[in-house]
Amino acid sequence: MKTKKWKNWLVAGVILSSLTACSTGGSGSNAGESDYPKKPITVVAPSGAGGGWDLTARSLTKILGETKTVDQTMTVENKPGGGGAVYLAEFATQHKKDDYKLYVNSPPILINNLKKEGNSPYGFKDTTPLAQLTKDFGAIVVKEDSKYNNLKELMEAVKNDPKSVTAAGGSAPGSMDHLVAVLPAYKSDIDPKTVKYVSYDGGGEAIAALLGGNADYIATDASAVGEYLKAGKVKVLGISSTERLKGDLADVPTFKEAGIDADFTIWRGVFGPKEMSDSAVAYWDKTLKKLNESKEWQDELERNGWESEFKDGKEFETFLKDQEKQVEDLLKSLGMNK
């Protein structure tokens, strides 16, 4: 739908500019040569300094500046609150035409919009998705001496007696870790509501709970478990990717290989305001593609331990629609949907 709208604007722009010289209707008929950006650009991380969104925003501005891909100054602004929901409300209402504001987010932009409690009335549809930059996956992890050796066994145990198995994760119920924790159960015909999920403050505390024997399995980011696996402290039973990962987790089966027909990508991406001008959209489309192809960006990703996955605005939007459906189904099965 959005694409159609762009085209309408494009057409309108072309017609208007051909009709009158002082057209302001659509500045973007010749996106490549437009004078955007004319002012400094602000990238908003809707969290405090130091979180994943913040680091993504800072890496993005740093590399775009260092490689002179963007001539204008780019600054990062932290707007914490409501798991990103507080600033999204501002972004979707007050800044919806501001071409100089970008917004960094990840699956919570979908989840917050769909869940019942702590609902954010705004979602990705109130923005212009510009690009997905990185990906990570969920991992189901047990302690090294756990009696469960694969995902099937674990799900079997949950099925037989849900009360006997404690799952944990680093985020609130109805949010990302919880969804990853119940995803295999949901696909194994177990009522996700019966899965005993204990939420901790952050992935670190969840791993501590696992190592201390206070949880039977945890769901967390795949990128965070490599070191514990290498040290022989944990077993990773499954990864929510479509194909095997490289590196430390190369021997870990995907959910599909472990007999669970599911996958879940934890992406990070950049969004523009909903009514971003066509010239600005085109500019970022080109610029972010160029960024992704640069060696500096790939090095930066590696330094942070992030996996590169680039989707341009259109692909990203299609992907978001798919994931939105998946999240909605999961939340429904948990009785936590809006």
Place this chain on the structure above:
Amino acid sequence: MGVMDFLMQGFQTAIQPQNLFFAFIGVLIGTAVGVLPGIGPMSGVALLIPVTATFTSGMDPSAAATSSIILLAGVYYGAMYGGSTTSILLNTPGESSSVVTTLDGYQMARQGRAGAALSIAAIGSFFAGIVSIIGLVLLADPLSEMALKFGPAEYFSLMLLGLAAVSGLAGGSITKAWMMTVTGLLIATIGIDAVSGVARFTYDIPVLFGGLEFLTVAVGLFALGEVFKTILHKEEDAEKVAKVGRVLPSRADLKESAGPIARGSFLGFFIGVLPGAGATLASFFSYIAEKKISKNPEKFGKGAIAGVAAPESANNAASGGAMIPLLTLGIPGSGTTAILMGALIMYNVQPGPLLFSDHPDVAWGLIASMFIGNLMLLILNMPLVKVFAKIIETPAKYLLPIIIAISVFGVYAVQVTTFDLFLLIGFGLAGYLLAQNDYPIAPLVLGLVLGPMIENNMRRALTTSNGDFMVFVQQPISAFFLVCAVLWILIPFVLRLKGKNVVVNVEG
């Protein structure tokens, strides 16, 4: 190789000129970060990561990692030294971990003993820093195992013990203290409940989803409350401009502080090891404990030097203790250690079970540099005491606008919403009214800190045990804390029934 050999190697790394330089820069910036409210250690460290990356770009990866982590850790514990300054001088806590320092520190400053308060804070921090590093060297492994054993049930009981001890923060009336505690607990329920995901008292206002920020509440109640009081009671206070007395603590001060510093260091260190508990709790606990065992508990809240020495030692020791789960398990116990961890990962050094075997140079270099950094901080801070102490001589008409500006700036820098500024003013008014009517403020703040931890851990424990309350008494550590909590409340009453003359905090 034994621990000592590793440590010696660490010192060889740490005394390389560039690493000494980095440690110095780190603690210098840390002191500034601590003194300025708003830029807490967390954002201070986060903002410096790219800067250090530039500094160290020419070095080989391992050396670069060591140098930057030395600098960033310096900022972290340096901020713990500096955090007390505004608490003592302006009644404005810069970090949540120095809230409790305001109780006696500010009173000392008003009595013209700002110098003594500031220097005892520095000395206590130094001692605590050294104790916690020695603890880190000797006890890292057993303690990290121990910290893992702390499950939800244990945390719940420990926090409950903290609440039972809240009477230690009471001023005139224990009833009023409990009322304030409950108010704090109630305020703490605002926001999205972390266990069930249910929104409470948010009225669909997104800015309330995250709950009320602790620092906003504390700065409002303490700093702005004091400002309102000074303005409204101008006449009575006008002639009382406190003179700075001697800058160094007297022999009596030192003698009085020795015990609190030692106990604060140990308590702080052990609480710091527990992920999630942190420096704030450590400072509260040590303050309460000191008041409890003091021969003159009535002096607390009126400028007792022990009330500054203990919490300031504890919060510094806690920052050392927090390095244990970070380095040995890769589990950050606080926001700041999470950012330090991010910095290490940036250099391809993964904190965790393999750190000490894979990167001994980084780990031991860091530990050795912490010894040196703490010494630098002591030397750096003592002369600054003289400078800072002069602030208290500033007439109120200049001082009040400064306090207001610092409070507003500090809160906005952390929260970046105007909502929090209104909240700040609201709590400032509340702080004034409460203080005027002899309601102690500290129990409210403690309730706000402990509330979510008590609740979340209780419910985590109950979820795991399928709703069986016995879980709290079946776990030995948890049972031990519960017994302590019960005794804490009961013993004074029993003693009084027996006719012994003990203070039961009815009078305080």
